[in-house]
Amino acid sequence: MSVANAERTTAIEARGLTRRFGSLVAVDGVDLSVRKGSIFGLLGPNGSGKSTLIRMFCGLLRPSSGAPIVLGLDVRRRPVQVRRRIGYMSQRFSLYDELTGHENLTFFARAYGLPRRRLTRRLGEVVERTGLSGYETPRAGTLSGGWKQRLALACALVHDPDVLFLDEPTAGIDPVARRALWTLLFELIAEGKTLFVTTHYMDEAERCDHLAYVYLSKLLVNGTPSELKALPDVNPPDTRRVEARTNRIQEALRRLETHPGVLEATVFGESIRLLVDDATTNRGLLAFLPDDATLAAIRPSLEDVFVTMTQRASAAAATQEGAKR
């Protein structure tokens, strides 16, 4: 693909993006690129640098080195032009509690320089789009979590941005509100907007076109969900994944821990996901498990991917640390 083409199809790009706070490196040499009109999911444990990365793309934080590029513009050099075309929803609810939803929307619309005659129409559109009708009149502080998030999204959308940065948009809201918010996000994608989302929920990650995983300030992997699940690290040679279902989970887990062929065992509600070596047969496993257990072959889940990546990275970090001493 030619450079000019890349410019046209890439919405967000980072090249060697680094941010230090004193001796702490919060983001360490991150490279990534997000295609226009796609939804990009950024995952990683708390404190791994997700928010710092987003804040650099939004121009809230200057990178120590490297370039954050949004819509072909270097955020460091043209912050105002970038701000006009991006929306940002921060981790915790950050609108004005004592203003009503409508007043919050009006404020942000005017902050983005919407002319007054277009303002009323645009606010109507945004309220309609986010399903906020009837919820613009009470003070923002009195709304429940899900409605607060919708209002925050509406405020981030009020200037019709091309790119939206959402920092854990669904943290702390109920499943129904969560689903409603994601339906909305997909509608925005359908309109051609680009979304950059951080999350801790695997089901949300599963919905993204593209995923990246950051751990200890570094970007470990980057690809589509199916690409990540097919990574060799996640599917070590001569192993396979099986799921065991039983009503006696605790007993099953205790027994499996003593089985030499079981490399990983993780409980998921009523089932246990296992990584076993090829030498271990289903029959051999069933003999080990409670009577009611059943087995089924499974593909690695995203959670498997990230647990594996984290374990490998922290083991590597520990060796490095040991080598230094």
Next chain:
Amino acid sequence: MIRGLGAVVYKELLQLRRDPASLGLALLIPVIQLVIFGFAIDTEVRDVPFIVVDSARVRESREFARAFEATGTFRLKGYFDSRDEALAQLRAGHAKAALLFPTDFASRLLRGEIARVQVLVDGSDQTVAAQAQAAALGVAQSFTRRTAPTVQARVRFLYNPDGRSENFFVPGLAGIILQLVTMTLTASAIVRERERGTFDQLMVTPVSRLAITLGKLFPPILLGAVAAALVLSVMVWVFDVPIRGSLGLLVALTTLFVFTSLALGLFISTIARSQLQALMLTLLILLPSVLLSGFMFPRDTMPSPIYELTWAIPATYFVEIMRGIVLRSASAEELRHMILPLAGIGVGLCALVALRFRKTVE
């Protein structure tokens, strides 16, 4: 035992220790304030500047002036040639009292007649005025005892002939109240948005830093203007303190003072980490403004390091300016030595705010 009290105390003490800035302020404020005010607040009047217009130019007139200074209440500021010059000095606030020796002072003494010395006293400060009168009469009496002929001191109170304490307190109080209103409104302006996380949401919009600063200053300016109008109206119509000087000048300089107070408030806002810290810093500045600005106690009397410190307090200049214009009808030219430093402090604070603001954002 109250259930869980120990746990709550444990947690509260830990939190206090983790917030060293607030802890430091909490401990430092009382110590600093006590030391400074303990030394500075002294109701005995000392070292009040006075000037002399000596038309007699004889040994006796010089001795009288020296005896006046020897009381300790007064400090000789200098000699001037005419009554008008002396009055200008008093109006500008450079001196609080003036001794005027008439040309016939010496000849009357020679002839054994009653020699008169006129003592002009700035009556706007009651404490100073009363002490000045006592000192002048005392010196005249002891002079009379030593020399056969009589020296009579005639004391005249200028600017506040009735000795009303309202005339002294209300103009200064107006300044303090204005500072209180404008500073507390701005001190938490930025820190409040940061505490609530709305600052980032504001910073991702194309709104400029200047727009944020000025926008935040607008309500305090509006309230400050209303407060100023109210305070001045109450001063004139409720406390019956007439404005003798130029109203236009008073309005212009009140605006300058409000501007400086706002800048001070904004400065606090950029250094405070929490709203509580902003409040404590406001207090740290407000108390000296009340006690050291000359609003309550004459500054001339304060010991020298503290007297120098009073020049760092914007309220010092404004209290002088208010009294100068309201009571002594001083002109802008006569108050130049108060106006220029006040403007300088305001501009300096604005520069500091602009410098700090960038850091605050990140």
